[in-house]
Amino acid sequence: MATIEDTVRVPPNMFDKPLEEVAAEILNKKYVGKLDKKLGILITVTQVTDHSEGTVVIGDGSAFYHVKFDALFFKPTLHEVIDGEVIEIIEFGSFVRIGPLDGLVHVSQVTNDYITYDEKRGALVANETNKSLEQSDFVRARIVALSMKGNSTKDCKIGLTMRQPGLGRFEWIEEEKQKSKK
Structure with missing residues (x-):
């Protein structure tokens, strides 16, 4: 404020x-x-x-x-952990809406697993774990690159990662919590 x-x-x-x-x-x-x-x-x-x-x-x-x-x-800050909604899946990653801005999770930053783009589903799919990321999924990510230049939201660029513990699609995070309780 x-x-x-x-x-x-x-x-x-x-x-x-x-x-x-x-x-x-x-x-x-x-x-x-x-x-x-x-x-x-x-x-x-x-x-x-x-x-x-x-x-x-x-x-x-x-x-x-x-x-x-x-x-x-x-005002997003570098290394901040944010929650957002996947608004678009493309061949090289996914765009995540965080408040008034969109950030990009490159395919190399979705999981530690190898990711392929499933064009029919419009999803990113992990080869070994079969984890998938689709439009409308809610995720938790960390800001790893930030450029706030220009005068409006169109000029801002945000790079995100979900490859760290406690990050990823909300369902993945919950699965990890359940595994650690056992």
Whole structure:
């Protein structure tokens, strides 16, 4: 969470609505998905905490307000363990949705087993253990490569691994827990 200041232009057709709601809506349209190098990616403006009296500029019927608002950010860090959903399986790996970002688990980082791509199923399959990874599976992975350049989520690149203990598809993790209890 961070508190930020900005000026908001409120058009005349929104004058009848509460300023805090209108300002939050306008700020969300402007900032959601934007990347700040220090704070991360803005997820949402949670609330407008303070505002000035509105001023009208000649030639523009809108009112301009200086506002302070609270915003929620997501900033992944190197070596962080994250949970996500597999959103796409391709020949060289799987894309995992982690909050507002997608990370790539390369086939070499899925398991310690040799992985093949099953095009008919749209799955990655381990040769020896028959473990499979498919779209909509939930996984736990570790961030091993991170590039947060540019201004938006499209410019971010995240490399993930699931080859360490306690990582992988949730069902695999549960199986390992059951084996260790025996």
